Amino acid sequence: MTPISVDTWEGFIFIxxxxxxxxxxxxxxxxxxxxxxxxxxxxxxxxxxxxxTELKANWKVIKDAFQxxxxxxxxxxxxxPNVFADPANKHGHALNFKLYARHGQISLPGNYERRPTTIExxxxxxxxxxxxxxxxxxxxxxxxxxxxxxxxxxxxxxxFPNCLLYVAERTFLTHIFWPLAENRTLWEARFYYPKAETxxxxxxxxxxxxxxxxxxxxxxxxxxxxxxxxxxxxKQEIVLQDQELLIRHHHKVAExxxxx
Numbered sequence: 001m002t003p004i005s006v007d008t009w010e011g012f013i014f015i016x017x018x019x020x021x022x023x024x025x026x027x028x029x030x031x032x033x034x035x036x037x038x039x040x041x042x043x044x045x046x047x048x049x050x051x052x053t054e055l056k057a058n059w060k061v062i063k064d065a066f067q068x069x070x071x072x073x074x075x076x077x078x079x080x081p082n083v084f085a086d087p088a089n090k091h092g093h094a095l096n097f098k099l100y101a102r103h104g105q106i107s108l109p110g111n112y113e114r115r116p117t118t119i120e121x122x123x124x125x126x127x128x129x130x131x132x133x134x135x136x137x138x139x140x141x142x143x144x145x146x147x148x149x150x151x152x153x154x155x156x157x158x159x160f161p162n163c164l165l166y167v168a169e170r171t172f173l174t175h176i177f178w179p180l181a182e183n184r185t186l187w188e189a190r191f192y193y194p195k196a197e198t199x200x201x202x203x204x205x206x207x208x209x210x211x212x213x214x215x216x217x218x219x220x221x222x223x224x225x226x227x228x229x230x231x232x233x234x235k236q237e238i239v240l241q242d243q244e245l246l247i248r249h250h251h252k253v254a255e256x257x258x259x260x
Contacts, residue, residue, distance in 0.1 A: 010041050039167065046194055047192070
């Protein structure tokens with residue numbers, strides 16, 4: 001078998017197809033990697049929900065869709081329209097961006113005035129999930145909610161090249177995009193939760209799983225159409241504004257690698 005290099009970070013396994021890499025994983029992650037020291041990944045990963053699907057789209061098209069969040073109030077208006085947006089920030093603009101040499105982070109606000117439905121309120125009371133808005137604690141690692149904004153709810157961390165790690169106060173989730181061809185990608189989504197100690201907590205996790213399934217179906221509904229538009233050649237350029245800073249950074253890093 002062809003040898004590869006493997007290393008771990010915070011319980012995650014990283015693979016380098018170069019059998020003799022010139023750079024270690026800690027060096028590759030840099031400051032980004034050290035900022036998560038103390039986050040309870042093992043405690044929060046006792047339960048995992050997993051989906052995967054193949055899409056007829058380039059992997060960068062899919063990753064880009066998850067590197068900005070101002071689409072949430074419109075694309076997700078049936079599922080989570082006001083989880084990360086409120087009357088003072090109705091378009092869901094990010095709280096903060098932080099760029100590293102290769103990687104990047106976007107911090108999302110939480111709508112702490114949001115009033116859930118009765119059944120949703122029951123689910124949120126007993127569990128943790130991407131729609132559970134919890135105030136950041138004083139023990140949050142320095143790499144989580146880097147701006148220390150009290151309105152914070154969750155960070156989206158873009159790990160170059162093909163991974164996204166979303167981290168909240170009591171839950172985390174990942175998206176990994178595996179290129180199969182220039183217009184085919186295997187998309188893997190994993191949602192992690194602590195061990196449920198009661199039936200109420202288990203119900204809460206199942207509720208969160210279904211909500212996140214529907215959110216991801218909404219995201220996936222646009223991606224193949226975006227690929228079709230790009231292949232048509234009708235648009236030669238796409239203007240990226242400030243809320244799409246992570247997308248701009250990702251393509252800058254990708255171009256640097258390709259031109260090296």
